[in-house]
Amino acid sequence: MLEIKNLKTNFNTYDGVVKALDGVNLSVKDGEIFGLVGETGSGKSVTCYSALQLLPKTGEVVDGTVLLNGEDITHVSEKRLREIRGGEIGIIFQDPLSALNPVMTINEQIGEVLTLHQDKELRQTASDKDIPVYTSKKFSFSPGIEFTVLAVCISFISLFSMLGQFSFGLPFFFIIALMLLRDYLQQDLPDSALDIMVMESLSKVKLPNPRQIARSYPHELSGGMQQRVMIAMALAGKAKILIADEPTTALDVTIQAQILQLIKDIQKEENMSVLLITHDLGVVAETCERVAVMYKGKIVEENTVDNIFKNPQHPYTKSLLNAIPKGGKERLKVPEIEEHGAIL
Template identity: 40%
Template sequence: MLEIKDLALHFDTFEGTAKVLDGVSLSLTHGDTLGVVGETGCGKSITSKAVLGLLPVPPARIPRGEIFFKGDDLLKKSPKEISKVRGTKIAMIFQDPMTYLNPVFSIEKQMTDVIIRHSRQNGSPLNKKQAIEKAVELLKAVQIPSPDQRIREYPHEFSGGMRQRVLIAMALSGEPELLIADEPTTALDVTIQAQILRLLRDLVNRLNLSILLISHDLGVVAKLCHRVAVMYAGNVVETSTIDRIFTAPLHPYSQGLLRSIPRLKKREDSLEGIAGSIPSFINPPKGCRFAPRCPKVMDICGNVKPILTEVEPGHSLACHLFPACRPADA
């Protein structure tokens, strides 16, 4: 359904060119739930925004790569064509619902505007009354109690979790096939977080949706996704099933991420983090971008970039510890 191939993304800044994505490859099949994890600034949100053409061009530019959605290269579409894909084929929900809901308009006004626009794009335009009925149905689907009354309220009258449900309902209004959820639970407390993840899982099953979940939290990804892609400094470094990554990750960065998750059964004085920080995107390391922080770094790592390679069925990684990941001329 979605295939990102060797995507590079650069930002031209006064200090130089920031090479923010350095050949990202990801794929998602119909009905799949893929989590993308990594530290803040690793390029996961930027990747999802590139899919929907939401990046400012300039300063952003895409020097190479392809993004296929159901066989069409989204990067070859005009702004008008991509705006038709947004919402009706691929929808997105974001971290902070208050930023995306207008405080001066009722939920009814905001939802019906979106529903009417999508219905026109889908070729079966709805009138205002039909749009209100659909909005109430959607609020019911995301488990908002008394939706026919609450629809007349304003965003400030909803709790954080309820606002996120409203945004999910709006995202579903165009009947998309793929939902991109960018840190959808980060701004919520833990119990509400669990409810939203349960709701998303329920929607995936009921509506046969595919989900691309962006999160810095492996635990959140594990609750919703079957597969995970670990990103580091603009590269995908490992992809596999969630079980495999949790039980036996192969990439040193994935291993470090896993060690930094607090566990109830293990009493520790302090958590084990990954020493150092993400490198500069303007002058990134020439070879493996994780080399300055990697406990297993070797001579080859500083000069040669490892290639993301399938090392066992359904499990790919980019690390020179596995000779299959070395380019032929290395």
């Protein structure tokens, strides 16, 4: 489904040209979870950014081919790239808080993906249910703002009550009454098709109270919830390939396990392919079917997970496995491997 051939990427710096990728070759098959493992700086993330042409201005793909279902997407137009990103290939970034727009609600951000890639389905849903396509007539602020307004009003009402100045608290009673009246008058207004599909996307990643989350801003959510929102955005466009770029790096151990299980469950339900980028061999062992080991911009070994762990061939792979803590207190270091070696 996704095949990368002899991909070479350079970065132009003040100190000269840095060869980030030096002939990367890998293929992700239909319906499999493929792991790409290596130490920090080995070129894992640059590989996926090069494939989707998401490199910064200093980066440049100088050679190689990227095939998606047989189509060469290495030099396609920006319009075609916009169709591919989110519509055919979804991506989960390392830090969800940095990847999400801080001034847009979750509803607006997932809605943008749906509008771009699922417009036909949106219109069909609106037609079937006789509801607006994009915008509901309901009005409200984000849950954080509404909670703040209520808290301020209640605080001033309590303050003026203690001071015996009840009349000064009346405007704050009036604000609360207006908010309650608004909710009562809007309770029978239908959601738009876009709102419904956003909430379905959030429900799919097992987020509680999707309506409230849809109205929230990213900073109002926990790290685990932000990552689930990122997964919902990656899946909203019905992509058949999911690139997960170290999706558990910024999360604690308990949440890591939940996110990895969620990715595995969705992969089975949707029969999609997953390229999982990580430096954690434990994650690879639990999640992936095949794995490629990356070192200094090259794939030095590619095999099934069982074979990589039981019978590693390349010296760097052996060093990685030997560096896994085995219960002792001594901190082990991956030895420097001078030769890149061939793919084994």
